[in-house]
Structures are given as structure tokens and as C-alpha cells.
Amino acid sequence: MLEDSDATEPAASIVTASEIIEADRASIAGEIHDALVPYLFAASASIGRLKAEIDAPADSPSAKRIDQLAELVDQAMAVSRQILTSTYPPELVGTLWARAARDTLGRLFGDSSVTVDWQLSADVNEVTEPVAVVCYRIVIEAVRNAIRHGKATRVEVVGRSFAGHHVITVADDGCGFDTEAVPSGHFGIKSMRGRAQIIGAKLEIESAPGESTVVRLQVPSHV
Incomplete structure (x- = not known):
């Protein structure tokens, strides 16, 4: 299990994490641009x-597929520009983070046979903008990892609020992995842990080769 630092750590450690993440983000932004x-x-x-x-005729399957590809590339370009100028995802403008996550994953994997079951209570959306960004990013990354790396056929995204926390869980039926032997070139887990820490949240990842993977994010409701 990989577990992020406890949410009750002093604020100074969170600020330090924020500075490190922002430095990494600046480096990544340069790579995106270049x-x-x-x-x-x-x-x-x-x-x-x-x-x-x-x-081909505009209503033909080939033309529609090409239009879909063009739309995906345009969206990727828009997201790239947004990353270069702001930490706030354009997909979140004017909508709830859970809806944005569902729509984004639908665009990315809508043609696949994977089933994503969403069970989110309304109150998990009642968060500040920074928390909304983190929830959105972590859910997207967790589901994407489950499909691309875990070869999952079913993913459940469950969100509930209780005991002063918003708890969001992403569980899959994939092949799992060794949490102690993640290849150095895989930055997904590192980014999820960093995003959780920056808002004082707690992240847990449970998995093992041949078993399912569970990603659990616990966010204090007062953040």
C-alpha cells in the first residue's frame, strides 16, 4: 500500500510540497510547449x-470518425494551452468536478468496452475550487491507470461524505501491480500523491499483482 502523509501534518510541510509540485509543473509545462x-x-x-x-459524405461513418479525431486533438490542444497558463482545468469551468470527470473519461474511453460505474453523492461536489481540481485530476488518473495499465473491464467510482471527510474511492477488476515496484518512468502515482498532499488530503493505494486495485482519497470537508 502506498499512503500519503497524514492530513494533520503541519501546514509548513504542505506549503513545501506545493512549492515542489509547482516547480515540477513548470518543468512539465516547458516540455509540453517544446x-x-x-x-x-x-x-x-x-x-x-x-x-x-x-x-466522404458528412454523415458517413468514416467522416464522423475523422471529425471525432479532430475534436479530440482540438481538446488536447486546448488542455495543453490551459496547462501552460493555469492550474485550473478548462473542463471544470461552469460544471461540477464529478460531472467533468465523467464527461472527460467518456471522451477518452467512450469507444471501449470498459464499464465505469459512478456512485457519487451530491455533497462530494460541495468543495472549494482547489479541492475540485484535485478530485477531478486524481479520479481521471486512477480510472485511466485502471484501464490502460490494469486492463480492467469494470471500474467503480464511489464518493461519500461522512465524519468530516469527503471519501472518494476508485476500484477496478484489473490485474493489479506491486505498489513497491512502480517503474521510475510512471509518474501517475507520484502526481496523485502530490496533488492529495497539497490540499492536506490522504491518499491510499491498495493493489498486488493479480488482484484488483483500490485508490482511496480522503479530503477533510473543511479544506
């Missing part, structure tokens, strides 16, 4: 040329 964005522009241009070459 490496990722040019590829997204190239992909967008290639999709445009492909659509012109195929010249």
Missing part, C-alpha cells in the same frame, strides 16, 4: 488533409 504542442498541431493538420483526401 515537445507535445508541435505534434498536436501536426496531427491536426494531418487529420484535415486526410478528411480532404477521403472526401
